[in-house]
Amino acid sequence: MYGMVNRALQEMVEGSQGTDVWERVKTRAGVDVEVFISTEGYPDELSYKLVSATSEVLRMSVDGVLEQLGGHWILQTARYGYGDLMAAGGASLAEFLVSLPEFHSRMTAIFPELNPPEFRVERNGERGVLVHYYSHRTGLTSLVKGLLRGLGEMYSEPVTVTLVKVRGQGSDHDEFAVSW
Numbered sequence: 001m002y003g004m005v006n007r008a009l010q011e012m013v014e015g016s017q018g019t020d021v022w023e024r025v026k027t028r029a030g031v032d033v034e035v036f037i038s039t040e041g042y043p044d045e046l047s048y049k050l051v052s053a054t055s056e057v058l059r060m061s062v063d064g065v066l067e068q069l070g071g072h073w074i075l076q077t078a079r080y081g082y083g084d085l086m087a088a089g090g091a092s093l094a095e096f097l098v099s100l101p102e103f104h105s106r107m108t109a110i111f112p113e114l115n116p117p118e119f120r121v122e123r124n125g126e127r128g129v130l131v132h133y134y135s136h137r138t139g140l141t142s143l144v145k146g147l148l149r150g151l152g153e154m155y156s157e158p159v160t161v162t163l164v165k166v167r168g169q170g171s172d173h174d175e176f177a178v179s180w
């Protein structure tokens, strides 16, 4: 994954726990990278190791770390680092979610090596959608939950996010019901 993902985790940990704690996370993960470069590719394995080490050092569940990272990604990384891209996503939560399937494909010109997830979105009542999430990767369900909650916060819409179908349990992908 592009380094911006590892950087986001670093900023999240450093922001609440300080630099020393992030150094402990890296040591525990066996990751010897001084500075993550946002636009450079790193093995997925490295990001998974950092998330797992964060969960151990902070005594949080891996799902808790991923969900927090999703919120941080939307409210800090994307908002302040990629504000134009986010603004192009829509003027309301509903608009953003409906255009989510195209979101990452708009970025492939800037990030040619992007291997993004795929989303399919269908309307579900007046104030809701079903978000279908497909990925080449596994284990990132809670990240998506945090991202969707973060989007609600970004648009100041109190949002409910419920995992309604789980990949590997009678479904080939995760499905979330999002309502506001």
Ligand code: HEM
Pocket: 001, 002, 004, 005, 078, 082, 085, 086, 103, 104, 107, 111, 113, 114, 115, 116, 117, 134, 135, 136, 137, 140, 143, 144, 147, 148, 151
């Ligand atoms: C400007 C905003 C955004 C940027 C710059 C961005 C960029 C990226 C990048 C670089 C990756 C790592 C994949 C790779 O490097 O191959 C990624 C992964 C991911 N993105 Fe985004 N993204 C943004 C917004 C969003 C939003 C709004 C959502 C959904 C609500 C989202 C959902 C995900 C998920 C779930 C992954 C994990 C990869 C996977 O599931 O396979 N992203 N994104």
